[in-house]
Each structure stands twice: as structure tokens, then as C-alpha cells.
Amino acid sequence: MSDSDADKTMSISDADSKEMYEESSKKRRLSDSTESSSVSPECKRLCSVTKNTPGSPDRDEDGAPKHSTESEDSLSIPGKKITKIASLDLPPKLNKWERKHIENLNISIVYAPNTKPLDLIQCGEIKNYEETENIIELKKYIQKSPIMANLRSLDHVYTSFSELSSESLWEMAPNEDEKLSMIPAWVPEQHMIWFYRFHCQAQEFGNQLYLVLKRRENGCNILGSHVQSLFETFAGMFGLKSGLSSVPCLEIDTKRINRLDIMGAADIIFPCKMFSPFQEVKQGTQHPSVVAVCEVKRDCPKLTQRDSPLSSRNCTKLKINSKDSAERISSTTDSKASHHETLQHLDDKIIGQHGGELLFHYPDTIKKGKIFGLIVQETQVTFTMLEMSAEQYNDIVEGNILQHKSGDRPTLKVSKPYDYLKTRDREFIIEAFIKLAMLQRTII
Incomplete structure (x- = not known):
């Protein structure tokens, strides 16, 4: 294969990849737009901190919150930032x-x-x-x-x-x-x-x-x-x-x-x-x-x-x-x-x-x-x-x-x-x- 043919092949491949990437990005933007239109900003903010659905990763079977295993969870409040430290960080004695x-x-x-x-x-x-x-x-x-x-x-x-x-x-x-x-x-x-x-x-x-x-x-x-x-x-x-x-x-x-x-x-x-x-x-x-x-x-x-x-x-x-x-x-x-x-x-x-x-x-x-x-x-x-x-x-x-x-x-x-x-x-x-x-x- 000549150098010019190789360059053409690479250009075609790059074009295909670019087209696939743009199509994927368009679908993702459409999905985000649909979700944001169905959920209020306040509810969306709260849901990002914890899910209220029983059986979810952050809740037990009764819907009660589980103790976090991470080092800390952050929640934004006007004027201040609250950091919740995991319970496991403090020894009981x-x-x-x-x-x-x-x-x-x-x-x-x-x-x-x-x-x-x-x-x-x-x-x-x-x-x-x-x-x-x-x-x-x-x-x-x-x-x-x-x-x-x-x-x-x-x-x-x-x-x-x-x-x-x-x-x-x-x-x-x-x-x-x-x-x-x-x-x-x-x-x-x-x-x-x-x-x-x-x-x-x-x-x-x-x-x-x-x-x-x-x-x-x-x-x-x-x-x-x-x-x-x-x-x-x-x-x-x-x-x-x-x-x-x-x-x-x-x-x-x-x-x-x-x-x-x-x-x-x-x-x-x-x-x-x-x-x-x-x-x-x-x-x-x-x-x-x-x-x-x-x-x-x-x-x-x-x-x-x-x-x-x-x-x-x-x-x-x-x-x-x-x-x-x-x-x-x-x-x-x-x-x-x-x-x-x-x-x-x-x-x-x-x-x-x-x-x-x-x-x-x-x-x-x-x-x-x-x-x-x-x-x-x-x-x-x-x-x-x-x-x-x-x-x-x-x-x-x-x-x-x-x-x-x-x-x-x-x-x-x-x-x-x-x-x-x-x-x-x-x-x-x-x-x-x-x-x-x-x-x-x-x-x-």
C-alpha cells in the first residue's frame, strides 16, 4: 500500500470515529435533558446525596439509611459546607x-x-x-x-x-x-x-x-x-x-x-x-x-x-x-x-x-x-x-x-x-x- 492510500484509509477511519463520537454525545445530551425536565432541581440535589428507595445501595430493606463506608460525604448548604465523617473513623474506646x-x-x-x-x-x-x-x-x-x-x-x-x-x-x-x-x-x-x-x-x-x-x-x-x-x-x-x-x-x-x-x-x-x-x-x-x-x-x-x-x-x-x-x-x-x-x-x-x-x-x-x-x-x-x-x-x-x-x-x-x-x-x-x-x- 502506498503512503497516499494509507493516509486515505486513516482519514476515513478518523471520520468514522468522529461521527460515532458525535452521535453518542448527542444521545447522552438528550438523555440528560429528559432526566432534568422530569426531576426538579431541589429533588435532584437531594437525590444526589442519598436515594430513598428501599433496597438501594444507600438504604436497607426497610428504607433506612446505611452507615457510609466512605471517609466522608459532603452536602452543600448556603454559606457553609457540612462534612459527615464515617462512623467507622472513631474507635468505640x-x-x-x-x-x-x-x-x-x-x-x-x-x-x-x-x-x-x-x-x-x-x-x-x-x-x-x-x-x-x-x-x-x-x-x-x-x-x-x-x-x-x-x-x-x-x-x-x-x-x-x-x-x-x-x-x-x-x-x-x-x-x-x-x-x-x-x-x-x-x-x-x-x-x-x-x-x-x-x-x-x-x-x-x-x-x-x-x-x-x-x-x-x-x-x-x-x-x-x-x-x-x-x-x-x-x-x-x-x-x-x-x-x-x-x-x-x-x-x-x-x-x-x-x-x-x-x-x-x-x-x-x-x-x-x-x-x-x-x-x-x-x-x-x-x-x-x-x-x-x-x-x-x-x-x-x-x-x-x-x-x-x-x-x-x-x-x-x-x-x-x-x-x-x-x-x-x-x-x-x-x-x-x-x-x-x-x-x-x-x-x-x-x-x-x-x-x-x-x-x-x-x-x-x-x-x-x-x-x-x-x-x-x-x-x-x-x-x-x-x-x-x-x-x-x-x-x-x-x-x-x-x-x-x-x-x-x-x-x-x-x-x-x-x-x-x-x-x-x-x-x-x-x-x-x-x-x-x-x-x-x-x-x-
């Missing part, structure tokens, strides 16, 4: 939750290492100068006390809890003068009762710390209950009490999240208005209104490979962007370039479980639109706050997650860890605990 489950609920995780714990707790509040003065005054008297002076004596030997020995605590033992005079003469009268409680709890904390260290030195394991008891005693020094909310008194609770029954329980609940006859407790709940939710882990934070020291080049880059990144380091939806700016001391499982616990107790919080949390890892404390509106919470419960801009999303803010056996870190913990203790006794 909180201790199986991970960071991705919090992010799937459209909650932004924000790392705020430069925000002081007290500033995190007071965020958004109207400045109360009288309360601030009380916190400063109580902190000043605490720092002057002989007991805290003894605790500061650990600084020259303390590097980490795992290396602390019971022999280092001998300097913390009270002398005879401290045993006779539990309340120093320089304490104002209005603070005497408060200081008396502080003194008693501080003595108990020193005893527990000694017993925990002796247990380890004798070859026994330090259990999570020991770490929890030690922390509760330390918090009690500043008036923050857990009451009957800690293990083993706290029962497994069930809450509705994303139209699923999720089971779980926090390690410690710090309730509002301890021992008050005026505190209202909701029918069927275990505790009064919640001031803070606490998760306790036996082990100290584990550094991963991504937490290796930054190179000088990266440090320079972070320094330039510190204004934007220091206060806000968001979740996986943000740029991958800031992998060094992620949470270094909390793994995905702790974030997921604690975030779920805050979500659990959000309806019982004493503060409008936010609930406080604590994560204890050995002797290191991280302060957290979950902030969202009542509408956003209801959307999460019902499984209608609103896709907003990052500024409109629910936010889980996380501080850096503070070791309560280090004087430098303890300065920030004391004022935050005094504030939380005041909230326990405040009617809001």
Missing part, C-alpha cells in the same frame, strides 16, 4: 484514639510553648486585678516558706526523676522549729488557714516522694497509681483537690460523639465547689461541674528522631518565623516544612486520648466555651485547653462537622511540659494551680 481522630473532628491542635500556663487559663477573660493580686501574694508567701526552701535544695542534684535518690531528700526533712511553728508569724491572718493546709500537704508530698524513690531503689516498679498519687498530693498543696474523682472511684462513662457511643474515663477530674451544698450535680453524672480533666502517664516523655537538635540553618529559619510559629503550630493540614515545630513531648496516642477526654467533659465545664486539661508524664505537667462553641460541639456530637477557616475551628491548645521538681518550672505551675483552685470555689 477513648484509649484507642489517636491524634488523627481529633483532627478528623476538625479540631485544630495548637502548640503554644511560649504561653505561660496562667496566661493559657486566663485567655479571653476580663482582667481581674483582685484575683491577680491574691495569686501573686500567695505565691510570694509559698516561696518564702521553709518547706519550699527545702525543696529548692534539690536543684543542685536534680537532673531527672529517674536519677533522683531518696538520700537527696534528707534536706527536705523539717527541723524542730518548723514542726512547732507550722504557720510562720509573717503570714497575714486572712491566709493562715490556706497556709496551714499548704503546710500539711507539703509534708505529705515529701513523705510520698521519699516512699516512691525507696520503692524504686528496692527493685520494685513505680506504677501509674504511684505517679498519680504523688501528683495529686503536689496539686493539693496549692488547694487543687480531686475529691472522689480519681482511680479507682472514677467509673467508665459513655458519651455520644459523631452519632456513636464512645466509652472512656479520665484519670483525674478536678470538680467545682468541693464540699458545697449548693453545687448542682446533673442527674446520672458522677461528679459536679468540671474545672479540669487530667491524664496521667507513668513514663516520662520519649523523644523521637524528629526531635533531634535543629541545625543552625533551621534555627535561623525558625527565628525569622518565630512571630508566626511560636504561638500557633497546627495539625497535619498545615505545611510539612514545620515538622520540627510539632509537639515533641506528646505522642499521637496521648493527644488523641486526652483530646477525647476533654471533649467528653466539655458539657460539664464551668467556663463558657472552653475546658482545661492537664497531662502528667512522670513529674512533668503539660497544660491544655479545648476551646469551641456550643454549636461546634453539637455538630461533633451529631456528626455534622463544619468545614471552616482555621480561625473558626475548635482548638486544642497545648503548652510545653513543666517539671514540678525543678524550681524554674515550678514557678509557673504554682500560679496556675492557685488559679485552678480558685475556680474550684467560684460560682460562675
Whole structure:
């Protein structure tokens, strides 16, 4: 066959294909036109989301909707977009939750290492100068006390809890003068009762710390209950009490999240208005209104490979962007370039479980639109706050997650860890605990 004959054959073939394609397109347009003329636009939009016919792929034999197996279904609404997350995305037990489950609920995780714990707790509040003065005054008297002076004596030997020995605590033992005079003469009268409680709890904390260290030195394991008891005693020094909310008194609770029954329980609940006859407790709940939710882990934070020291080049880059990144380091939806700016001391499982616990107790919080949390890892404390509106919470419960801009999303803010056996870190913990203790006794 000559080249000219081949070209003719190809032209004829191309023409036939083009004619068949145009005929097929014409039939398809005719079919679409017929369908659209018989179905109203509103009905057509609804039908595209779900079919109401029994036995269809999206319905069971009775016509009831089946659970979606896809990751999400979208439905357009004027002004907003609703995303329905599949029920299978959330484990039925909180201790199986991970960071991705919090992010799937459209909650932004924000790392705020430069925000002081007290500033995190007071965020958004109207400045109360009288309360601030009380916190400063109580902190000043605490720092002057002989007991805290003894605790500061650990600084020259303390590097980490795992290396602390019971022999280092001998300097913390009270002398005879401290045993006779539990309340120093320089304490104002209005603070005497408060200081008396502080003194008693501080003595108990020193005893527990000694017993925990002796247990380890004798070859026994330090259990999570020991770490929890030690922390509760330390918090009690500043008036923050857990009451009957800690293990083993706290029962497994069930809450509705994303139209699923999720089971779980926090390690410690710090309730509002301890021992008050005026505190209202909701029918069927275990505790009064919640001031803070606490998760306790036996082990100290584990550094991963991504937490290796930054190179000088990266440090320079972070320094330039510190204004934007220091206060806000968001979740996986943000740029991958800031992998060094992620949470270094909390793994995905702790974030997921604690975030779920805050979500659990959000309806019982004493503060409008936010609930406080604590994560204890050995002797290191991280302060957290979950902030969202009542509408956003209801959307999460019902499984209608609103896709907003990052500024409109629910936010889980996380501080850096503070070791309560280090004087430098303890300065920030004391004022935050005094504030939380005041909230326990405040009617809001």
C-alpha cells in the first residue's frame, strides 16, 4: 500500500470515529435533558446525596439509611459546607484514639510553648486585678516558706526523676522549729488557714516522694497509681483537690460523639465547689461541674528522631518565623516544612486520648466555651485547653462537622511540659494551680 492510500484509509477511519463520537454525545445530551425536565432541581440535589428507595445501595430493606463506608460525604448548604465523617473513623474506646481522630473532628491542635500556663487559663477573660493580686501574694508567701526552701535544695542534684535518690531528700526533712511553728508569724491572718493546709500537704508530698524513690531503689516498679498519687498530693498543696474523682472511684462513662457511643474515663477530674451544698450535680453524672480533666502517664516523655537538635540553618529559619510559629503550630493540614515545630513531648496516642477526654467533659465545664486539661508524664505537667462553641460541639456530637477557616475551628491548645521538681518550672505551675483552685470555689 502506498503512503497516499494509507493516509486515505486513516482519514476515513478518523471520520468514522468522529461521527460515532458525535452521535453518542448527542444521545447522552438528550438523555440528560429528559432526566432534568422530569426531576426538579431541589429533588435532584437531594437525590444526589442519598436515594430513598428501599433496597438501594444507600438504604436497607426497610428504607433506612446505611452507615457510609466512605471517609466522608459532603452536602452543600448556603454559606457553609457540612462534612459527615464515617462512623467507622472513631474507635468505640477513648484509649484507642489517636491524634488523627481529633483532627478528623476538625479540631485544630495548637502548640503554644511560649504561653505561660496562667496566661493559657486566663485567655479571653476580663482582667481581674483582685484575683491577680491574691495569686501573686500567695505565691510570694509559698516561696518564702521553709518547706519550699527545702525543696529548692534539690536543684543542685536534680537532673531527672529517674536519677533522683531518696538520700537527696534528707534536706527536705523539717527541723524542730518548723514542726512547732507550722504557720510562720509573717503570714497575714486572712491566709493562715490556706497556709496551714499548704503546710500539711507539703509534708505529705515529701513523705510520698521519699516512699516512691525507696520503692524504686528496692527493685520494685513505680506504677501509674504511684505517679498519680504523688501528683495529686503536689496539686493539693496549692488547694487543687480531686475529691472522689480519681482511680479507682472514677467509673467508665459513655458519651455520644459523631452519632456513636464512645466509652472512656479520665484519670483525674478536678470538680467545682468541693464540699458545697449548693453545687448542682446533673442527674446520672458522677461528679459536679468540671474545672479540669487530667491524664496521667507513668513514663516520662520519649523523644523521637524528629526531635533531634535543629541545625543552625533551621534555627535561623525558625527565628525569622518565630512571630508566626511560636504561638500557633497546627495539625497535619498545615505545611510539612514545620515538622520540627510539632509537639515533641506528646505522642499521637496521648493527644488523641486526652483530646477525647476533654471533649467528653466539655458539657460539664464551668467556663463558657472552653475546658482545661492537664497531662502528667512522670513529674512533668503539660497544660491544655479545648476551646469551641456550643454549636461546634453539637455538630461533633451529631456528626455534622463544619468545614471552616482555621480561625473558626475548635482548638486544642497545648503548652510545653513543666517539671514540678525543678524550681524554674515550678514557678509557673504554682500560679496556675492557685488559679485552678480558685475556680474550684467560684460560682460562675
